Each structure stands twice: as structure tokens, then as C-alpha cells.
Amino acid sequence: MEKTQVKPTLPQVLEAPSRFRNPIGKYIIKRSPDCTACGLCARLCPYGVHPHYDNYSAVLRPRMDRCIGFSCRDTDHYCIDHCPQKALTLAPNPLLKTLGDYRWTAEMLLGHWVMAETGEVPTVDMEYSTGNSGGGFDRMRFKTPDPGSYIDVPDEEIDTSVVLNRRGDGRPELAIDIPCYGGGMSFGSTALPMLIGRARAAVQLNTLTCTGEGGYHDKIIPYAAHVITQVATGLFGVREDTIKRAPMVEFKYAQGAKPGLGGHLLGDKVTRDVAAIRQTVIGNALFSPFPFHSVYSVEDHKKHVDWIKQMNPQALVSVKVSTPTDSDMVAVGSYYAGAHVIHFDGSYGGTGAAPDIAKKNIAMPIEYAIPRVHRFLTDEGVRDKVCLIVSGGIRSAMDVAKAIALGADGVVIGTAEMVAVECVRCGKCESGRGCPRGIATTDPELGIMITEEWAQRRIVNMYLAWRRQWCELLRRFGMRTIKELTGRSDLLVHLDYLEETERQSYLCRSGNLL
């Protein structure tokens, strides 16, 4: 990975259709037996909802996920009205009521599936940028930019890269081409094809992904230049060689979803393969202690960082912490201890395995922590020496942009990458054989539901669609680099603090940019 390229070579979008026979759409189109297969609807629909082949006259099931719904009514290609037999009916898909949650709404899931499939933003009217949580990023919007500040430059000329090492300490000045890298997911928590897919995507996008705390699987080694080795409190699978091959080593002190609780892999999940890579006992639950037993103070922490730096003189060091009330002190302390990247993990993150009582209830929400830390580091005069990375419930391209505008340099993505490979957010990651969608599992049957290649394509596509959104946002604000956006909280509004009329003016619009 070289220093920032002006024109990053972006990977191509390679189509990666849903692996399920019936992709879920926002709308349902039903075709009654009255249909005569005249083919009119197929000719009319510009979105390809009605597949039709000249040499095959039978009626095919509509591709409902492509249907733009009732907004089509005003066009001249509204199939419902045009059908001579009145054989078509349109309705909202009731399935959406059962899908998703307040943070990851059904439309956000569907929208990201489209992005992962096509590399484009959805054409269907879906609110994929903001959720329904009633707080956090969902109550924040970018201000309407002055139309005069728009600059007409192509995406290729917009720089979305982030330099991870700003200390000027002689270690590589690593840069990633998108302001995101992959969060730690361990072997044990996640299927191997998914882990490999993520690593390959990281190579293609010139960014990084992370091993999580579960050892370094041999099949990940070919992508080592793009894989962060995580050193977490259980030290599972951490060996000298895994540290020596890493471009960056991440100390995981805590997770925003469950700070102070350490890690816990239930006995059921400690299968033969998982136990082997962690060198533990099959079927016995594994604990990561909540602290590092050798680190009880910032000076211990410095020693810990020095140790990693001694073992790998080329590696950068990232320090992942949750968001305590004194996160500003933690940040500056980590910086003085020699960290290149300070990574705050806020309270919204985490998947099924974090206890419900902990999720969203302990750590500070990330949108509070970011500006506080950003300002503190700025006042200390060290903001430009350190890379501030945040995570914890950052779901969409707009969330990323908001986090950056609040003061971050970049973000870490976990859940959204899983959504890209069709996670439905059912929250069953930790139970039984694991994920019914074959993502968060090491079950040999479930784990083959996805392939490396497919996972890689989906993840790459999603990030490419995200990049299009960032580029458009930057253009509207007259910026050529995402770096300019950092700390521009003046560009944001919080809906809770607006006059009613102004609030309504934001609420009546979609949070989507494109």
C-alpha cells in the first residue's frame, strides 16, 4: 500500500446477485391467472421487473425487488394500469414489517443489498441512509449546500483516502483509499469464506480488514498486507509471526457494545477447528478477560505498544477502546503512548453476541464522543499527528460522512459488510449452529452458503456505491478530498435543535443524497 494516490484505481463492479431465489423487494406485484402473456408489461417496464424472453412465451415471476412501486403511477409505463387483462396488482411488501429493526430498517437493509449487488444506489424509493432510531445519526442531516459551491469533477478525481500514520516516525505512511476499513471478526465468530471475501475486498479497495480475536487463519495469509492483527485481552491466536506480518496491529481494549465485559465464546461454538486455531479445549467456553492483565495504566499501555513496535518495526499501532466518559483523556494518552490510530467504538455496534443488557447501555454514543475527542486533540495541538477512527453503529455512506464531519478521519465497518452479504439482522449469531444465512458461523453446512468470490464482490460493490455518495456530497460542498470534511460539524444540523418549520423541511426529504 503506497502513499495516497491522486487517482486511486478503483475496482470494477462485478455483479453479485442475491443467492436466494426470491430477492425481497419493497413492493409485491401479483399476477393473476387472467394474464395472457402478451408481453406488454415486459416491454413497458424500464426496470426489468417483468422478465420476458422472445423464445419463451410462458410468464415468469416478476422481479419484485426492482419495482419502484406507486411512484410509477404517474409515468407512462405503469404496468398495473396498462395491463389489458388487469391481471397485475401492486401492494407494499408486508414482509418489510418483519424485517430489520429501528436502527437497521428494512429499507436500509434492502438498499444495501441493492448496492452490494449492483454497485449502484437503489432506484427504488427507499430510505437507506437513515434509520428509525430517533437519535444519533438518524437525527442528523447535512445542511443544504449552497448550489454555487458545487464543483463539477468526476468521481475519479475526488480523493477519499485516509492516511493512517501521521506521526512522522519513520514507519510506513500507510494510506487507505476509502475512509473505511473492516472491523475485527474472528474465526470462530464468522465463516471462513466471509473472512476471505472481506480480505480480498480489502485488497481490491486498497484498505484493511482485521482478524478479530480468534487467530490468524492460514488462508488469510496471502492477503496479509491488508490484514490487521488484533491483539485482544485473551491473546487468542496471537503469536509473534501474526504480529510480524501485519501492516497494523490493533489493541482491542474494549468493545463499544459491551465495554468492561471482555469476550465470551460459548462452549457450543468452540468447535474442533475453532479450538485448534486458538489452541484451546473443544466445547469449552472461552473468555477474554475484560482488562489486559498486563495493562492497568497508561504507562503499562505504552510498554505494550513499545513491545509490538519492537517485534514489528514496520507496523502501525491502533488502539481500540470503547467510549468512556473520559474518552478525550484516553485519546490523548494513547497518542502520547505512541499509537498511530485511535479507534473509538461507540455503543451502537456489536452483533448478536453482545449481551442485550450491555448493548447501547454502557458506552457513550459515538456521535457524542467524536466531537469531544476531536476538539480535545485539536486543543492539545496533536490532532494532525493522529488518525482518529470511529465505529459502532455506522451503517451507511451518510453515517460515515456524518462521523467524519463530526471530527473523525475514518470509520471501521463491521455490520454493514455482513449486510452486504445478506445478513438480515435476525440477531441469532450466537445461538445454536449460528447464523441461518451462513455468515456468522463455522458450521460446515451453513458455512458453505456463501463463497469467497461472491462475498468479495458484494462487499466491493457496496463500498463503490458508498463512494459514489461521498463523492457527490463532497462535490456539493465544493470539496475535492474527504479530508476537508473532517471536523466540519458546522455542515450538520441536529433535528432536535431546529425550529419546527426548519425541522419539517428536513423531515419531508429523504436522508439519501442520490
Added chain:
Amino acid sequence: MINQKMMEKILASRARLPRSGGPIRKAAEEGGCGVTGFMASVPVGGRHIFTPSVQMHNRGNGKGGGIAAVGLSAVDLGVSQQQLDTCYLLHIALLDITARQEIEKSFIEPLLDVFKAERVPTVDDYREIEGLECRPPDVWRYLVRVKPEVLGRFIQDNNLAAIDTARAEDEFIYQNSYRINQRFYASMGKQRAFVLSHGRNLMVLKVVGYAEQVAQYYRLDDFHAHGWIAHQRYPTKGKVWHPGGAHPFIGLDEALVHNGDFANYYAVCEYLRQHNIYPQFLTDTEVSALLLDLYNRTFEYPLEYIIEAMAPTGEYDFELLPPEKQRIYRRIQSAHISSSPDGPWFFIIARNNPYQHNIQLIGITDTAMLRPQVFALQEGEVQIGLICSEKQAIDATLESLSAEDSRFCPVADKYWNCRGGSATDGGAFIFTVEDSGNGGKKLTCTNKFGEVITTPPNQAHYSGSITLGHGTGTQEKQDAGKYLAAGDQTGLKDYCSCHLAGWSYPELAGFCAGIIESAGAGDQLKARAIDILTWINDTPADTGTKKRSSVLLIIRDSLKAVFRASPRVGTTAGSRYRLIDWQNRGSLQPPQQPGAVLVIDARGFPPEGEDCDAILICQAYRMGWKQFICFNYCGQRFCGCGLDRGSDGVRIDVYDSSGDYLASGIDGLEMYVHGNAQDQLGQIMARGKLVVYGDVGQTFMYGAKGGEVYIMGNAAGRPLINAVGSPRVVINGTCLDYLAESFMAGDPLKGGGFVVMNGLEFDSRGCIVEQSTPYPGSNLFSLASGGAIYLRDPHRRVVSEQLNGGEFVDLKAADWKLILPYLEENQRLFGISIEDILTVDGEKRDYKDVYRKVRAVKLDVLRRVELDREDRLDELEVEVEC
């Protein structure tokens, strides 16, 4: 003794003190820090706090350093001894020099009789001191007593007539300083001045910088005192313009430095507030000092109870206490548990007890042993007790002292770690200096319970340099040369065993001189010389009337001489040894012959960073070097780390005060540490061999995956936590607590890991004896799911209450067969024979009667969810922990 009523009146009198409103928020997070302190029976110069402070720079960040001295020299202060003993020594730091007049006008002249007032002398320009970036405050020193009429009014106003006037005067001084701080420091507005110290025969000075810069700036190098403590601060805030937050903090006649961080800062503050005590500097350390002062001066607790209130005795230890102690401790705990500091902490306190006519240095460890700490004691013509964060800092202090005063030896007689709240020593040690009765002073070391700690009696230190006198030592010199030339190492060892106890110092020195001389006669003899000197260094043997510390000093100096005689790298000598040091580190080149040994003089190398000796070892390894001798360490870290997988065949021998994280991550190589080791050894160690001829510190082998490890002495707290795979470890001593918590190392009989813990030690004659218990801690093998502990416990002293997730089972033949080869290697390395191990009360026993096995039981919390079908056993399950 103050009665309850008077105590309340004192506390009530404080209700009138001014205070700031609003919630308390810590001024800065600060972490560990480096602490060091010593107390000697003779006054010593402030310069000796210099080296240990410098060597713990990496525990601070140069944003706060402070020192305190107790038992001061009246001559150096320019006052009479009587004044020094009776007057309060008020030190006021002026951040704004114009504040002085205001303070004097309002708080000194009308209230206090001043016997001496002076500006504490400093160097002319702070920039003369390298690295000192912020001008330290001017400090004014006042030798004062409270004016009798003022004191009378104070007593009257606060209804304190029933208490001793001297105690009332103490309280007045305390409150007066509080008012100064409140007006000039803690209230809103500019911080202009604060009181550094106000006790008798005690002073504190602080700078924004490193601790040793205090001594330099305030010209304390030749200022003499019995006790010194120093602190390197590590505030996580970047901009610090004044040293108000730096340690030490004071109560009245005590100064306290602290390494750690309270989890319950606010709870402790609340407790103090209930007693009308309001923090003004907003750090953990300040509230610790305030708490101490409350217990000591207001509640008049004896020291033992103060320690119990700070570090309560818990769990199994509590049960071991005699019933009478339990009764008192239970009451102390119910009164103070909510205000006892929680989290990692370690205090060093220097105090003057004017009413008991003694001065003390106290070290108190938290009950979970979360901070590194080492105690040391040296007795002889002069006595000294030391407490530090790192052993190497103790050695540095002693080295500095011995260079000036040959009555001090650079090696202490005794080093130890301790466990807070333990039933055996309480995890706290006190060095008390008082009149010896013959005009001098004597130092006594006691533990929390008042039991005296001593070193072997009737032994004398060696002073002076090693020179050969006429007649003495010449025979030994010849013998040494003869044996070495003949290559009879076994004979030589027998010869040494035979004579070491009986030799005088000159005879020992003569022997060593013979070894050093012969070592110059070729590689073969040099190897033999290193072997025999190392063997003496490593073997606990009877040293007769000689102090073992002095014997070690002579042996280690001889080893250094042998090592230093090696040709330097870059030269073309025929020898396979090459010496590299800080000066010629740039000349490193590949080895010129097979079996080449790189001898690294570590002195001068930074303890970490791009230029550290550990990186040099990696570079040399990549060039082809496989044998290393590293000596002259003073705490350099990470030795042996970074060689990567497959470093088999590499051997590193480490001498002198090695540092933290040694052998952490090693994957194949062998390391031999000839002496005590520090903290965090062998973390994530994967393969290879580690041998320590001494004790190891905290969190040894945390997260280790494998390897073969032999420890001659004890391990401190938390060895082998979260270890997996197949580590095979023999610890001949014991460990403080939390051994093998969350151990997950499979089934030892099927290739998994285990720990053999022998619970033995060497007495002063080099004989193997049993420790009082093979395992004193309350937590053994907690939450372990695999592996085993083989505990030498013939008297069945360890009880199942100490286990939390393990169970005792009898040894089977397979177990014995498994551990026997390791005990054999242990015998070869340390001379601890299997026969001795199996001998109990003079009688040889069967292994089944000597060893007990602790193995993991399946705890509910660890158990697999009940499986409804047998065939699901092989199915694989998952969790996400992104």
C-alpha cells in the same frame, strides 16, 4: 488517644473551611507512573534518587515529577536539630511570585512565628537542566510554629481544649495550608500558589518534568536525608504548565506517591466529604494522602489498621487470621470498605512520626496486585530498605549509593514481591529508622503485622575494590587457573562448593582473578570461565560469613570483566566472541565463524524504541548470529522478542537487571536469565525454552501457547493467565495469586500444558526447604478449562476453598511419567534433585504422597449447552464477537 467526641470536633472544625462548589472531576487521567523510594539508616544525598528516576523515564512522560525527603539534615538546612524536630517546614510553590507577599501578609505573619524564611536555592537558569522545558516554581521555605495566642484562639473557637495542644497545632497548620490552597490554587481564577508540604522534618518539591530534575533544579544533590521518594508522573493531558498535580501529596507529616488509578475516585471523595475534607488538586493521589491523614491523625489508627482499611484482607486469607484479628478487621472493613481504594494502586509513603520519634518508609500493595512493585532490604554496617516499581530501579539506587559510600553494596540482600491483603505479611512493608541507642540510627523492616524481616545474621558486606593482597588469594588464583586449564569443570564446581563458605573476601577475589586471567587464554578457557562464574552466580550456596549480595557482586563484576575482554565487533581477532556496545553498535557485521557468540553490553542502550538492544539482537540474528550473551542490563525491555517463528537453535544468556517483556512471543529460541527477572515475561510465548535463575514478576506467560519454562524461585501475581496450547512450566517456588486463571491448555496427558509448582525455597545455606504453604493465594486455577497444576503439597496445606473451577485428584502413573522428565531437567538446571523433592520431613515418600494434581472441572458457566442428540456432538457452532 483522641476520644470519639474530640474526633468529631476536629472534623467539625473543618466545616468552616472555604470550599469550591460544583461537582468534582478529576483534573487529568493518569496511569501507572514510576515510583521509587528508599530509607537508609544514614542520611544520603539527593543525588541517589537520580539514576533510578532516570531509568524509569518510560514510566512517566516528563509532565510531572516530584520528590519528598524525610529525616532531613539540619546542617544542610541551616537550622538547629531542635528546630528541625519541633517546627513545621512550610514549602510554598509560587506560580506567580507576586502571590508571596499576599500569603505572608494573610497566612503567615499574623498567625505563625517564623524562625527561618528563605527561597529554596535553585540553579540560576532552569534551561541549564537538560530537558527541563517549563520553569519550575519558586519555592519559599518557612520554618514555623503557630503563635501561642493564635493557637489558643483556635482551640477555644473549636472547643478543642481536651486534646493535646500539639495535636491542635497540627490541625491548625493543616487548615491554614488548606486555606492558602483554596485562596491561591483551588478557587476559580488563576492558580497562583500552593503548599507543597508543611510537615515536620519532611519536604516535598515538584516540577513539570522528570523527578530527577527536581533534585537538579533545587540543588538537592548534596542535600542529605534518611528517606527519599520520587515519582514520575504520566498525566494523559498534554499541556501542563505547573506541577500542582504532580506527586507526592501530603497529609501532615507524610508524603505519598502513588502508582495506579482508582476505579472509585468519586466514592472515596464522597467519603472524605462526609468528614468535611475536600480535595483541591483533584487527583487520586491527593485523596489517598487525605485518607491516610484522616485514618492516621484524626482517627489515630495504628498503622496495621490503616493498612487494613486501605487494603482489606479478603477471601481465604481472612479465614486464616486468628479470631481476634478477624473480629477487629471485620469492624474495620465494615467501616471502610466503601472508601478503600479500588482498582490498581500502589503507595509509597515517607512519613515522620514526631510523637513516636521515628521516620518510616511504607509500601502498600492493592489486594489484586495490579501494579508492579518490588521491595528490597540490605543490612550490615548501614541498613537500607527500598521500594520501587521495578527491580532494576532498586539496583540503580544501590549502585549509585555504593559508588559514593562503600558501606552500601550494589546488590540487595533480599528482594521480594508481595500481595495486598495477604494473611501472611499483609502485602505491606515498613522500614523504620529510629535511634539505635548508641548515638546512631538503625533501620528495621517489618510487615503489616509488625513481624520483623531480617537477612541472615553474622554476615558482613565486602567493601573496597578487588585487589590481591600478599599471601591471601594467591593460592585460590592458582587453583582456579589450574582447574580451568585442565577443563575439569565438575572438579572445579566441587572445589567451589567446598570452599565458597570458608573463603574470605580476598580469597574469593583471588579465585575470581584467576578465572578472569585464564579466560584470556583462548575461547575454550573463556567458555569454561563463563560457565563456572555463571554457575556460582546461579547457585544458591552457603556463603559463610560473607553476604551473598557481596559474593554476587564480585562474581558479576568478574563476569563483566570476562565479557568485556572479548574482541569488539569489526575486529579480526581469532576469537569466536565479539563484543558490541552502545558506542560501536554501528559496526555490527555477520559472524565470521560457526559458533560465534555476540556479547552485548546493554548499558547505554535505551530501554525501548528503534535503537534498543532488543532490535539489535533481531538485526544480528538476521545476519546469522545465533549465540548471544547480554549483560550489564539496567531494565532494558523486550530482550529476545521479535526473532519470529523458527528461531530454534538460538540461545540468549541474560545477566544483570533485565527488563520487562523478556522472551515475550519467542517461538523456538532458548533464553537463560541469570538472576531475578521483571514483569510480563514470556507473554504469548509459543515455543522454545526459558530458564530463570531467580524470581519472575507479574503476569508471567500471559496468553502463552507453549514452550518449556523453568523458574528457580517464585512468580509474582497472575502467572499463566489465559494460557492455551501446551506450555510446560516448572516453578520451584510459589506464586502470590491467580495462578493459571482461565487456563485452557488441553489435556496434559494428551499433549496439553501444565504447571508444576514445588513451593520450595533455598535457605541461607543453600539448602532446599519448604515454604510455609505451597500456594498462599485465594485463587488457584480459576475458571480453567484445561491443563493441570501439579502441586507439591505433601502436608495437604492447600484447600479446595482456594480453587475456583478446579478439583484435587490423585496423581496417576501417567501423570508422574509426564512430569518426571521436566523434573529431571529442573534438577540439571537448578540442582534441585528429585530425591530432595520427594523427601518430606527427612523421609523419602512416594510421588503420590508428595504431589497433588489440580485439574479443571466443567463449570456450569463453561459447559456446552445440553445436546439433545448424541450425533450433534460433532456439529459446529458459532458466535459473533465482532
